[in-house]
Amino acid sequence: MTTSPDRDEILSRIVDRRATPDDWTATDGWEDGALAATLLPRLRDDAALRGLGAELERRAASVVLPIAPRRRRGFVRAAAAVILLVAGFGLGRLGSSRPAPATPDADVGPPATAADHFARYLDRGQSEGLVIESLPSLVLEARWNDDRGRMELVTLRQVVERRDADGVLAETRTEDGEPAVRTLDTVALRGAQSF
Amino acid sequence: MDDVALHLVTAARSGDRDALAALWTRERSWLAAVLAAQGAEGSDLDDLLQDCALHLLKDIGKLREPAAFRPWCRRMALNLGAARGRREARRSHRSLEEMGGLEPSAPDRPGDDGLVSALREIPPAMREVLLLRAVDGLGDREIAGILELTVEAVESRLARGRRRLREALERRREREAARPVNGESA
Numbered sequence: 001m002t003t004s005p006d007r008d009e010i011l012s013r014i015v016d017r018r019a020t021p022d023d024w025t026a027t028d029g030w031e032d033g034a035l036a037a038t039l040l041p042r043l044r045d046d047a048a049l050r051g052l053g054a055e056l057e058r059r060a061a062s063v064v065l066p067i068a069p070r071r072r073r074g075f076v077r078a079a080a081a082v083i084l085l086v087a088g089f090g091l092g093r094l095g096s097s098r099p100a101p102a103t104p105d106a107d108v109g110p111p112a113t114a115a116d117h118f119a120r121y122l123d124r125g126q127s128e129g130l131v132i133e134s135l136p137s138l139v140l141e142a143r144w145n146d147d148r149g150r151m152e153l154v155t156l157r158q159v160v161e162r163r164d165a166d167g168v169l170a171e172t173r174t175e176d177g178e179p180a181v182r183t184l185d186t187v188a189l190r191g192a193q194s195f
Numbered sequence: 196m197d198d199v200a201l202h203l204v205t206a207a208r209s210g211d212r213d214a215l216a217a218l219w220t221r222e223r224s225w226l227a228a229v230l231a232a233q234g235a236e237g238s239d240l241d242d243l244l245q246d247c248a249l250h251l252l253k254d255i256g257k258l259r260e261p262a263a264f265r266p267w268c269r270r271m272a273l274n275l276g277a278a279r280g281r282r283e284a285r286r287s288h289r290s291l292e293e294m295g296g297l298e299p300s301a302p303d304r305p306g307d308d309g310l311v312s313a314l315r316e317i318p319p320a321m322r323e324v325l326l327l328r329a330v331d332g333l334g335d336r337e338i339a340g341i342l343e344l345t346v347e348a349v350e351s352r353l354a355r356g357r358r359r360l361r362e363a364l365e366r367r368r369e370r371e372a373a374r375p376v377n378g379e380s381a
Contacts, residue, residue: 065219
């Protein structure tokens with residue numbers, strides 16, 4: 001393929017949808033069919049590159065900054081794993097999806113802040129086997145706050161917990177693609193390591 | 196870099212780890228593109244990105260000028276990639292380019308339609324611009340900031356890179372067409 005640099009730059013601008021009127025005028029002088037013959041493959045290449053870019057973004061999204069909010073033990077790569085199972089019936093004292101506040105220990109005194117309460121929940125949860133890991137928070141939004149004169153971050157805490165359950169519900173979809181919930185046969189799952 | 200990114204860099208340099216986490220979330224995709232342009236892929240790419248995160252955490256305080264954050268990060272990623280390549284080469288007596296079948300005639304990976312293989316046939320500088328454009332919707336000005344080039348130079352590399360990629364894909368298609376099918380002799 002022989003193409004002049006000018007032609008490459010015009011094609012590149014067309015692919016990026018920022019071709020100028022002069023660019024389009026220049027294509028009038030190209031031989032019959034040249035525009036379509038050269039432009040279509042490059043549009044297809046661009047779509048393929050964007051697909052590759054999306055794959056790179058997905059890979060990058062799984063790499064989080066290893067900042068420990070509190071007593072993080074090792075870095076767990078499973079942070080991005082989607083948890084499909086939801087706690088169902090018969091969960092007993094762990095049935096609530098909201099982390100239970102820790103009971104203040106008599107010899108330590110009442111915690112002063114929400115952060116202290118949360119740290120206590122992690123400590124107590126780890127000692128009781130409820131909390132497996134506390135992962136770095138995900139930043140959902142970052143914005144400048146003029147009133148406070150500093151950045152304001154909206155974050156999502158991630159705590160990996162282990163719970164006992166007599167029965168579990170799984171999110172699924174109907175044949176029509178509608179979201180639905182079904183009860184899993186836990187007896188049949190007895191031999192499975194995990195699912 | 197926009198104002199939010201500059202504020203995040205400034206806060207991160209002064210030790211604000213939440214700001215640093217936010218910064219990483221914003222910047223990690225284009226760093227993946229830089230590393231991929233050097234030939235990193237799969238678990239190697241994941242490991243190098245993780246190394247970048249660790250070094251960012253460790254060294255952000257050494258950054259002198261917040262506005263230079265992106266070129267600084269890119270150099271860090273390139274250095275980490277090069278160091279890893281040297282370690283692998285010493286271990287296996289092979290170069291990074293030889294690892295993982297990076298030679299131009301390597302068979303295509305399933306599902307990539309020869310794109311990744313064709314990208315390996317074009318100069319790294321053009322490959323990097325193409326991949327930076329492909330992730331995160333980076334514009335010419337942002338790419339120029341990362342690569343410390345003029346916008347005109349980015350546009351030129353992009354245009355020439357697109358042509359070289361098309362030519363590489365056509366060469367691969369011709370090679371595939373000339374390749375004997377099972378049971379036939381060449």
